[in-house]
Amino acid sequence: MKNLTSLLLLLLTLLIAGPLQAAPRRDFASQYRPGLTIEVDTRREGDSLRVYLRFPNRNALRRGFPLHVMGWADFNARKPSWQDTVRRTTRQQLPSGDAALLNFALPLSRLAGTQALSMAIGPAEDALSGDAAWLRLTPENLNRSFVLLDSMSQPLMRRYVRAREVFGVAAYAPGQTLNVYRYPLSSLAAAPPMASTNILGQQPRTLGLQDSARFNADQLLRLPVGLYLLRLGNRGPQLGLLVEENQFPKLTSADELIAPLIYVSTSQERQKLFDAPDPKKAVDYFWLGVANDDQDQARQLIRMFYGRVITANQFFTAHKAGWLTDRGMLYVVLGPPETVYRNGNEERWVYRGGQSQVGTFIFRAKPSTFAADNYELVRRPEHEYLWYAAVEQWRKGRTAQPGR
Template sequence: MKTTFGVYLSLLSALVIAGCASSSKISKPLPEAKVYPSQSQQTASTAPVNEEPSLISIQSKYLIRDSTQVKVYLYVDAYRGKNAIASDDFAKTYNLNYVIYSDYGTRDRLGYGNVKLNESNVSKVGNKVVVSFDIKSPNKDYGVLLSEISQTGTLKKVLNDLTIRFKKQSTNELYGVYTAASTEPLQRHYINSNEPFAVKRITESTDQLHVFYYKHSFDAAGSPMNTAPKTVSKSLEVDSSFTINTNETLRFEKEGLYNIFSDTTQSEGMGLLVVNERYPKMTRPEALLGPLLYMSTNTEINEIKKAEDYKKALDKYWLNLMNGNAPLAQQSIRSFYGRVEEANQLFTTYKEGWKTDKGMIYIVLGPPDKVQRSKDREVWTYDQRGNAQNVNFTFNRRNNQFVDDHYELVRYAEYQPIWYPVVEAWRNGTIR
């Protein structure tokens, strides 16, 4: 028995140790706009040496300067060989063009242009290259900005689409969150506990903002097969409220959700999730249990919850699934929680990324083979999963008081023959 528990204790230790190292995921671009990195691809540290530049992914956001201009930010994962590309190298290697359309699926152009890349609009934040540029606001409420980054002298290019609400004046459209390490606003919705940051407008005006703090822990996504009507959630109680000033350095110590308003009469604020210092990695044994609900029975979850030692219980859970094969259990743990970390990076909104509908689908099924977007809808297509081909998952944008990119999955009972074989593959260690 002592030997067996020694094996149990070693499994999650590997995950905790691995969590201390950085990992940059390399993935192939999706055919449509945004790129979701693939767990199955190699990390930058183990990628074959190739000195050719490559664009891995682009994410984007915008801030409204005034009624005539919008500033756009592109957050680019770009590499030369196995190393993240330098900002000056990026500016020399790539070109940027854009077109503004009136909507998805139309050719009605509202504006277009090209952006000369140089040190004034290309910077580096961590491993990401950030490109910023101004566009003129058309006399429209809404538009779709299609940005194209192409490699000079080649046919290689990556596209990004960004929905812009030109006349919306909510906190999300006017203010950005800046950390001490960046002169550009964060693209993500979270910061780590005690991480210094500031809230700013492009105009650099000094404003007073209102903050409402919620200690509430939000529920994880429900099964994609659960078509029962959702129960109406009770209104959240505000745990505390206070005011802050723009441009001043702040630190939020308490983990939880902070909703920031420039005007308390507004219905939508700028949600900022404060998380532990290791996030988006998950290494605390008590936190590792949560995502397992997507591949576990209620009995298994309850047994772990009742255990005095979460770490031993989690190791036992994985070893039992893998029939005592410790190396296979370790590999499955790395694969599963690697997906969880990526979901946290990509999909965190007012709650952790792994808890969202997109995060759930991403963790279990991996990155989609194709993504199609419209104004308030996103469709993920998987060429083959489980016993089916060309499987579609539709996410509809829903109004949310904390963030403007909250999507909910359209659930169908017919997902069962797709979902359960993939879950079973996680449980027997055949997913890498």
């Protein structure tokens, strides 16, 4: 009888307290916030994996904290499979700006069964957060035995360069041959998030090879515009590289300013801009019309819209410019997601901006020859209302208003 009374009291206590609350899911939204993202690259070195980190704030390396590394079976796992403290790192202050570089090596045997790494300098719990540096361990990341360098022999940490920009390839084993294959650039913008398969149409499965060349892996390169595949030897590890015009990821030409308007304008409006005697001035007048002739409002709209395009280029460029991709499309029109969840090979972007701007978008990893970290949007009819509501905000000049 006493045990039964105790059990009843326990059940009553749980009912009064309410349902047990699960631990909050890890939020990766800061991975898509300029100035917060810690950039990551890798190079295989024999039986080890060298990891390169670029911190946006060099002060993070001056506080005396060690580097904490954790291996995860999945992005949403509550506990790491293993964790370690890396004390032997190579740290380097960059010659300009606030960024700083760090690199270290991990034995590949340690990474067995690990889908992702998280890394942070600070208290150990920092590496548990979605704000840490996260790396999805793809075959490309684990097996590629070279890394791209800039003209100062620093890790490039990006998958694009500008035409005739000097860059290099640092292979782990010296004296190797680098084969370079050139393919045409894609200018195909992402379809709206509610588009059906019929609207999307059949996408080409292969790209026609335009040119190829062979270099020493340790020589500096300058390449013309195109989509490239870089490969060590004939069957060695490979990497996709986009070579763009002008000041990419920035936009400088009239065509570059007009093209992203595909998401918030009609084809007739864009054609009128292309055909104008002074297309750049025509773009200014387009935004001035959106802002009802309010010059300050027009400037804010221009800064916000093209700022998002540039940021999308920085985050999502792979086989084509970032603003053309599925994630880039949503980033430009809806802005950075408020919350990002990751689960296996899936990302969920959550928006809670207001009654007409609440929705969840699912992206699934779809690696390609040129982009190992490419994601494709799961398009659904229910996205139509949110999409058109967001486009209408742009069309009426409301997106850049205070509080939005």
